[in-house]
Amino acid sequence: MVTTKIATEPTDFRTASITQHWNDPPQKIFHKVEDDHKQLNSSQICLIIQKALEICKDNAKNSDKKIILDTEKRLEILYEKLESKQLSESVLGRLGRLCEYLELKDLNNSITIHGNLMTTDFDKEGKWLLGIKRLLDLYQKTLK
Template identity: 40%
Template structure:
């Protein structure tokens, strides 16, 4: 079958080019070079303040637990307090053994400061942030932190 005389002639296929090795400078989707540069770590990131933070967290938690203990001596709140105390003591043991990462220690430092200042919303915000990022590793004592906020709030009112 020959092509009909009225049909246009077939065009040759377009030239093919291999783009696998092509490089485009300053493409719109290229990440900025700053991402790939190593930055200097600050003293806080290096953990120079780490020991002080861990000590102040432990002191603050023990102080708040002591305040709550005197308020909740009977009834269901006593059992809640005892469970919370066990969870917080587990956290303090991990803190002493340096098993908690520095980023979590920083959040715990902010959390304990907010608790001491009786800034309940800030402490709950920090707790929520920790729950979303650290629950898999530290869920046991994170539940204790939430209960500690509730108990401290009840004890202060």
């Protein structure tokens, strides 16, 4: 004779704990994805921008002189903000990636990152962002 034990306590769905439901997103999407980019510090960012500006100055035409002067003034605002650590981590990280691409002469990615910064942070950082835009345009002319 075989006896089986029947559960005497009824199960209640209201107190059941479900660890993973079929429609729950995987937990890994909630963790920050680490970039393969190195984090540039403020002085490195300034150096890369200054190098690009010098290249533009060396190859500038007479018609670009006023644009270069205005770009320098706008970039001075950026240098002051970098020195006094007034930029958010988000802006600093994207600016660092922009500079990495600028150093690699990958202007498409630099322009993409700049566009992202313009749409998200223009109200706070608009003056120097316009300087970066002009620098990218001048640099693009120089590389052609």
